[in-house]
Amino acid sequence: MSRHALPRILPLTLALLLAACGNGEQVQQSIRPAMVVQPQPAADAVEAYPGEVRARFESELAFRIGGKVSKRLVDSGARVKKDQPLAELDPEDVRLQLEASRAQVAAAEANLKLVRAERDRYRTLLDRQLISHSQFDTVENQYRAGEARLKQIRAEFNVANNQAGYAVLRSQADGVISTRRVEVGQVVAAGQTVFTLAADGEREVLISLPEQSIDRFRIGQDVSVELWSQPGQRFPGRIRELSPAADPQSRTYAARVSFKDAKVPAELGQSARVFVQVNGEVPLSVPLSALTAEAGSPYVWVVDPESSRVKRTPVRIGAYGEDRVPVLEGLKAEDWVVAAGVQVLREGQEVRPVDRANRAVKMLAKE
Known part of the structure; x- marks a missing residue:
């Protein structure tokens, strides 16, 4: 056989071998199921913010003169009475x-x-x-x-x-020493904070609010509070104080939430969550699992009702909630959004829409 005929025979031989190995039919790609949901109205969206139980009245105690600390009579967590000596300077x-x-x-x-x-x-x-x-x-x-x-x-x-x-520092009220910043032998200046006193009485929850949504909060706004020690039980409260300036490091606004019932069993330092109803200001919300992002730009996968193919849809979101995220722009109430497995989808991929019970979802195209 001529060496010039070999290049023409080899491709034909490979084609015959491949045809012999299979039945000649094209392999059909399987359609994967995708759990889909529709965005919920904003009335069902609640934002949650972590916080800490604090005393309404917190005093930073300091000596009115400078000197060397000779005695420290209390420690952090100590309960003190009004006019009780806390520390002494060298007299x-x-x-x-x-x-x-x-x-x-x-x-x-x-x-x-x-x-x-x-x-x-x-x-x-x-x-x-x-x-x-x-x-x-x-x-x-x-x-x-x-x-x-x-x-x-x-x-x-x-x-x-x-x-x-x-030269003797005394407590200004009944309460608990929440922080201590002095040791015996330390030289302190006049006005330097030595102790922080959490006075007995009302308790509040200190939270931080993001600057991009600070306009949605106001003093007197009703909220609900859940203590970490009592999960599932929410206590009514209201925003009592809202900082006019953002923290220079965290860029968040400090807010204090007071309980409407003064007998709420909240102890100093307890963890809490404050839930804020969005009151229709956010049109829609989707589960957190439905949201993904690329290069810092969030998006969701929307299923076309006619072709059952997914389309990447950019959205503008608000502050993250406990298990949902508000969507400010990009979605309509009748859209179907993929709620799980969004990281494995690709543009134009055909899916089989199912609900949370793995039942087929019939999506009607909008006329």
């Missing part, structure tokens, strides 16, 4: 300052006694016309200066006396 400096002020008061009193006696003598001499009025005025001014000096020194003594009391 030596304030004691010396108080003694110096007391000595200055004694000196000013002695000086005033002297100038008073001098004034009285000069008054007698003036009455006898033995001195001039100008000489008496000089002594009178010295007496008035002595009086003013004594008032000044007494005021400084009162300040020093108060500062001696400031």
Whole structure:
């Protein structure tokens, strides 16, 4: 056989072999099932935000003077009473300052006694016309200066006396020490936070709200709160406080939610979730499992009712909820959206729509 005929014979031989291996029929690709759902109205969408139970009144306690901490009498989590000592500064400096002020008061009193006696003598001499009025005025001014000096020194003594009391930090109310930021031997400045006191009384939930949806929240808005220790039980509440500025690090807005019932068994530091009804502001919502994204752009797979083929549909979403996500743009109420297995689909793929019970779904095309 000529070597020039080999290239023409080889493809024919391979074709015959392939035909002999099969029956000549084209393999039909199987149609995979896809669970589909329709978007729910916004009235059924609820947004959930994690939070922490806090006291309504939280005070940052600090010494009014600086010094070295000599005693720390409580720790974090301690329950304290009003006016109970919490920590003490080394009293030596304030004691010396108080003694110096007391000595200055004694000196000013002695000086005033002297100038008073001098004034009285000069008054007698003036009455006898033995001195001039100008000489008496000089002594009178010295007496008035002595009086003013004594008032000044007494005021400084009162300040020093108060500062001696400031060396002991006391609780401002009944409550619980939530944080401690001092140790014995530490030198603190005046006004530096030493303890944080969570006062007894009302409890609230502190949450953070995303900046892209802050316009949907307002003070007084009704919400519901679920405590981690009591799952499934929701307590009514309302937004009491809303921060006017975003946190510079998290870019979220702090909000405080108060309970409508003051007897809710909420303890400090407990985890909680706050549920907010969207009140129709978001037109539709879909399950979280229906949403996927590419390059930061979210989209869903919408099934064509006529051809049963999927189409990638970009959407604009709101804040994520507990198990659903609101859709601001991109979907219609009559659309059918793939709710599971979205990561394995491709554009134009034919699917067999089923519901959550694996029953076939009959999708009617819109006329």
